[in-house]
Amino acid sequence: MPVAPAIPDNAPFSAEQRAWLNGFIAGLLNRAQTGTAAGATEQTKTPLLIAFGSQSGNAESYAKKLAKEAAAKGFTARAESLDAVQAADLTREKNVLIISSTWGEGDMPDNAQTFWSALNQNGSSPKLDGVRYSVLALGDKNYSGTFCLAGKKLDARLEELGAQRVAPRVDCDVDFDAPAKKWSAAAFNALNGSSSVRSDLSEQSDSSGSGYSKARPFPAPLLQNHSLNARGSSKDTRHIAFSLKGSGLSYEAGDALGVCVKNCPDVVDAVIKSHGLDPTAAVPLPDEGSAPLRDALISHYGVREWFGKTPEKPLSPDEFVSSLRKLQPRLYSISSSPKAHPGEVHLTVGVVRYEKDGTAHKGVASTFLADRLAIGDTTGVFIHTSPHFRPPADQSLPVIMVGPGTGIAPFRAFLEERGVTGATGKNWLFFGDQRRATDFLYHDQIMEWLKSGHLTRLDTAFSRDQAEKVYVQNRMMSAASELWQWLDEGGHFYVCGDASRMAKDVDAALLQVIQTAGGKTAEDAAAYMADMKKAKRYLRDVY
Ligand SMILES: Cc1cc2nc3c(=O)[nH]c(=O)nc-3n(C[C@H](O)[C@H](O)[C@H](O)COP(=O)(O)OP(=O)(O)OC[C@H]3O[C@@H](n4cnc5c(N)ncnc54)[C@H](O)[C@@H]3O)c2cc1C
Ligand SMILES: NC(=O)c1ccc[n+]([C@@H]2O[C@H](COP(=O)([O-])OP(=O)(O)OC[C@H]3O[C@@H](n4cnc5c(N)ncnc54)[C@H](OP(=O)(O)O)[C@@H]3O)[C@@H](O)[C@H]2O)c1
Ligand SMILES: Cc1cc2nc3c(=O)[nH]c(=O)nc-3n(C[C@H](O)[C@H](O)[C@H](O)COP(=O)(O)O)c2cc1C
Numbered sequence: 259m260p261v262a263p264a265i266p267d268n269a270p271f272s273a274e275q276r277a278w279l280n281g282f283i284a285g286l287l288n289r290a291q292t293g294t295a296a297g298a299t300e301q302t303k304t305p306l307l308i309a310f311g312s313q314s315g316n317a318e319s320y321a322k323k324l325a326k327e328a329a330a331k332g333f334t335a336r337a338e339s340l341d342a343v344q345a346a347d348l349t350r351e352k353n354v355l356i357i358s359s360t361w362g363e364g365d366m367p368d369n370a371q372t373f374w375s376a377l378n379q380n381g382s383s384p385k386l387d388g389v390r391y392s393v394l395a396l397g398d399k400n401y402s403g404t405f406c407l408a409g410k411k412l413d414a415r416l417e418e419l420g421a422q423r424v425a426p427r428v429d430c431d432v433d434f435d436a437p438a439k440k441w442s443a444a445a446f447n448a449l450n451g452s453s454s455v456r457s458d459l460s461e462q463s464d465s466s467g468s469g470y471s472k473a474r475p476f477p478a479p480l481l482q483n484h485s486l487n488a489r490g491s492s493k494d495t496r497h498i499a500f501s502l503k504g505s506g507l508s509y510e511a512g513d514a515l516g517v518c519v520k521n522c523p524d525v526v527d528a529v530i531k532s533h534g535l536d537p538t539a540a541v542p543l544p545d546e547g548s549a550p551l552r553d554a555l556i557s558h559y560g561v562r563e564w565f566g567k568t569p570e571k572p573l574s575p576d577e578f579v580s581s582l583r584k585l586q587p588r589l590y591s592i593s594s595s596p597k598a599h600p601g602e603v604h605l606t607v608g609v610v611r612y613e614k615d616g617t618a619h620k621g622v623a624s625t626f627l628a629d630r631l632a633i634g635d636t637t638g639v640f641i642h643t644s645p646h647f648r649p650p651a652d653q654s655l656p657v658i659m660v661g662p663g664t665g666i667a668p669f670r671a672f673l674e675e676r677g678v679t680g681a682t683g684k685n686w687l688f689f690g691d692q693r694r695a696t697d698f699l700y701h702d703q704i705m706e707w708l709k710s711g712h713l714t715r716l717d718t719a720f721s722r723d724q725a726e727k728v729y730v731q732n733r734m735m736s737a738a739s740e741l742w743q744w745l746d747e748g749g750h751f752y753v754c755g756d757a758s759r760m761a762k763d764v765d766a767a768l769l770q771v772i773q774t775a776g777g778k779t780a781e782d783a784a785a786y787m788a789d790m791k792k793a794k795r796y797l798r799d800v801y
Contacts, residue, residue: 311358311370345376364404386421424448468506475638491696494609511671518638539575544584588623593667595674653681656749662690665755690719731767742775757800
């Protein structure tokens with residue numbers, strides 16, 4: 259039944275104010291009548307900020323999904339990266355949900371660092387009395403000493419600054435869907451004081467609308483598996499291509515592919531033998547159902563940690579699997595542009611093989627792709643969107659890409675993409691690996707781009723071609739003044755590859771370039787770099 263306007267025409271308000279007030283009161287009445295958040299009108303909805311700190315897109319995708327869900331639950335929600343939020347403005351927000359992953363060695367993701375610094379400014383940290391909040395921390399229990407540390411630090415600091423935690427922080431391991439659902443239900447309930455709010459979230463993200471997702475991967479046939487290293491190399495890097503035909507899946511340059519994998523049967527047999535287990539014994543699977551132990555270990559459980567070890571006391575098959583974690587899909591940066599290779603997705607996979615304590619070890623996923631998946635065989639794949647890691651929307655802007663080793667992957671995709679779309683901006687690639695003769699990945703394609711002028715500048719660093727190591731950051735320093743010029747023209751700076759050493763050294767080199775070639779003090783150079791991050795002009799896809 260329509261509600262009569264509560265504010266008469268002769269009341270001392272403008273027409274606009276009167277309309278707003280009438281809407282507001284009608285909304286309140288409506289809410290009182292229905293008693294549900296879903297009955298709320300726009301005016302009565304509770305404003306909510308969902309702020310994310312995300313490096314590879316998990317927290318970002320989840321925050322955006324939650325913002326959509328929140329609309330149906332009585333909120334006007336917006337999702338923003340933490341660095342897009344002025345810490346000082348938080349006091350005005352009142353209702354804040356924070357979702358943050360942890361990176362590096364317990365660090366904030368790149369797009370949360372400025373925010374974190376602002377929360378920790380001596381003497382000028384904001385007072386957050388009146389702000390109601392809750393934190394969801396994403397992490398990985400393999401990082402035992404720093405598990406979910408960024409989320410834990412954000413949670414503690416907000417409380418220290420006077421904000422009121424309305425629902426307890428939840429720390430999530432890699433399978434975060436179920437705990438995240440519980441957290442969001444508790445947080446929504448606490449924020450709008452209602453117990454009638456639905457707690458469910460729609461299943462796994464499926465931004466492509468294809469119906470395939472992490473929860474329901476597409477069985478993609480393997481099209482190509484060839485070596486990118488020449489004979490005599492000490493590396494084994496593979497170009498891997500899958501067909502996506504018939505899947506309806508779509509991706510963009512910058513996204514990653516999730517790949518479902520299996521353990522090597524030889525490794526599983528060795529583990530079963532060294533633990534004296536019966537391979538045919540039925541054991542529970544991680545989610546539901548049961549299977550013979552050997553099958554369960556090949557397809558469902560991670561056994562890497564148990565390879566080459568024996569238990570102190572004998573375990574039954576059930577006890578043994580209860581100590582294992584679910585076998586996880588692995589992510590790979592996509593190295594193709596969908597516009598250049600319709601219906602296909604390409605990866606650049608560094609095969610992990612190493613020796614430890616006299617035993618030869620092999621990486622589960624990389625050797626599955628390199629050695630055990632035959633051409634034409636299928637394995638489950640899903641698109642892991644990385645909305646933060648894209649070529650610039652303004653196609654006239656210059657792009658600087660630093661991608662040694664497998665770090666070249668997304669930049670092959672960017673260069674293909676910018677070629678197909680006719681982007682006019684300049685392209686500069688820094689590539690490095692051990693030896694020019696054997697490890698110049700995608701050599702022919704890169705040289706073709708250089709010849710045609712699509713690649714404006716190429717700097718290579720082949721670390722083992724001379725007595726002294728030369729790395730990409732050395733090339734950056736040598737080209738400092740031109741690099742500064744490109745940055746000054748609004749260039750976007752991208753880094754992909756090894757997180758533990760290379761990305762840190764490149765970060766330090768970039769700071770030095772800005773300082774020396776840009777003629778800035780150390781403080782101004784750091785501020786310039788922070789601005790680049792904020793403006794999404796300094797982006798990293800590191801692992
Ligand atoms: C967003 C993202 C993008 C990625 N993109 C790519 C990509 O484009 N290309 C790519 O190749 N990889 C990429 N990776 C890494 C990839 O996901 C896998 O982690 C990698 O292939 C190794 O997986 P695996 O199963 O083969 O090895 P695992 O079985 O997981 O073994 C790896 C582990 O072995 C141990 N280890 C490895 N080497 C040694 C050594 N020398 N000595 C001792 N221990 C060692 C370490 O504990 C290491 O964590 C990406 C990761 C992320 C998160
Ligand atoms: N987290 C994971 O699960 C995971 C899995 C696989 C790989 N990775 C990482 O990803 C990296 C990628 O492997 P990749 O085989 O493609 O290439 P890579 O090992 O990174 O090597 C590429 C080039 O980078 C050089 N390099 C070494 N240290 C560097 C530094 N501090 N700064 C700049 N360059 C440096 C290497 O030189 P030298 O070798 O001559 O020193 C080589 O020339 C691996 O190093 C590994 O750390 C992580
Ligand atoms: C290079 C690297 C470093 C990481 N460091 C940590 C860590 O120190 N602690 C932790 O709990 N998780 C760590 N993680 C796991 C991530 O936090 C986890 O994968 C998370 O889901 C990523 O979310 P995002 O995509 O939003 O960044 C790390 C992951 C990678 C690839």
